[in-house]
Amino acid sequence: MARIRSIKPELRTSITVSSWPFEVRYFFVLLWGYLDDYGRGVDDELLIASDCFPRDRGVTPDVVDKWLETMAESGPVCRYEVDGRRYLHCPNWPEHQKPQHPGKPRVPPCPDDEPDDFLMWRGANPPRQRDRSRKSREGLMSVSPAPFGASFPPSGGVDFKGETPLKGSVVSLLDRGSSIKPSNNITADQTPCENPHENVVNLSGAPHETLTPEQGAGSREQGSREKDNSAAKPHEADTRRADVEQACQLLADLVHENGSTRPTVTQRWRDAARLMLDKDGRTLDEVLGAIRWCQADEFWRSNVMAMPKLRSQYDRLRLEAQRKRNAGAQLAATGTDGRQLSTADRRVHDAAQLAARLAAEENQ
Template identity: 40%
Template structure:
């Protein structure tokens, strides 16, 4: 059953939150309404997808990627008790003030052990998902759930800028080439070379296997967004590249005024807003061509 929860303004200026994709941020917020009054829930991507994304074209494999990123950022703890998988939102009691909270039927993280690897789904056959090891709950002064950048918890605020733990088992050459290409371009732009993580590899693999991108298309998107300064004021990452791919493709393929090529959405289905924007742009171009004649 969904529950009413609160969100603090600090959420929107958190560096920890900013490192997540928009979908991962919404999944994190949705977990607050999905978890019980103690901040706990059954760790099953299928159930979480049904509860939080019932009307969207997202799969359980997409939700598993979200959960892995949240675990990697220490925003949730994933654990098992008696071979059953659970999750808990970190720092829950610091930020959710619940009047007369109900006792949880789910064991606490302290009773659990490290989360095992989840089973592969039919759309995630090549992935090798892992989760961050179980750790003690954060001290009360650390605002972990809302991602605040103050306090003296297990990580100081500077840790948000530090590279994540690398994925120990790279699996595919095409995925590695994409990740290395993006890391090279970030370094060429004068930024510190990022550590390639499992979250990066998952995003690259999903672009190739689920979104239907070719390796050449993704390489081209990396070069275009860097050369054009598309993300000049943002932190680059492979998950953000996947999240913004359609926007990049539309801008890179937009014809000059008077051209006869109209970029119609391809690959991953566009949103209603994108289709409306494309239609308005097309009307403007046709009117300009008519006026020029």
């Protein structure tokens, strides 16, 4: 059921959202109504397409999956998996949506973006061993023999009246106009269902196809998606790149040095670092510099504690660092009392800043 959501004016000027195609921007707003009051939902393209576009047949599950992947690469949407089921959520949901009477959460939190909430949820919902194989029929259901002398209405000239049914025989009515003849190798003394794949009479004369457990048509659980693991994504082979690992390890080390629990470097971390380097055009030095700056800033160190968050906030970090650098340069030129410094005073100040920076680099 769709829900009422708020749209902030900042959405119109968002750098990330404005880089998407128009249909993805529209879908992003509709997706808020699909997610629950905590910004989470089942990652099922068919459910999302039917909820967000109930009257648009052209919006197929494949189109929805492509749009979700576009938003996930940019950061506003996170796709994750818990106990073999796929979910998605908006990491910045609390900043933009504040439901007055939130309902009971039914979707598990994201282990990467909501570690505390996930630990609480995991304590109340221990992991269960799920059988991911597709269930099937262990054998063909045998038809219970009719009482002796029972009469069945004739269908296509078939009449069983007065004939003794054979125990354990299964009749496949493939052709209503055909005559049914019991197999000669089945006797009335056989025990029913000795072998579920035997005693099958095929009216066409061809051997009956035997169904194995692997061939059964299992039911698809809501939220589960089976993908071919052999068709790996192109970037999965680069998950252990040296530059990606260096950036991820530096952020994890600095977060730990600031007094927080050392975060786990997950695949989402590596994907975010790789996209910053390859897609966003950032150099490794720029990424490392942004990590050091945000972890040294009292405000940003508590807001950027994961690599996906760093990527989504990179432009804001760059502008904030530039603003503070310009303010420091202006203060150095005028002095603390607003008086214009002489050339000698500026040189002394610059030398002191250089010595402090070199000392900080040696300590690292």
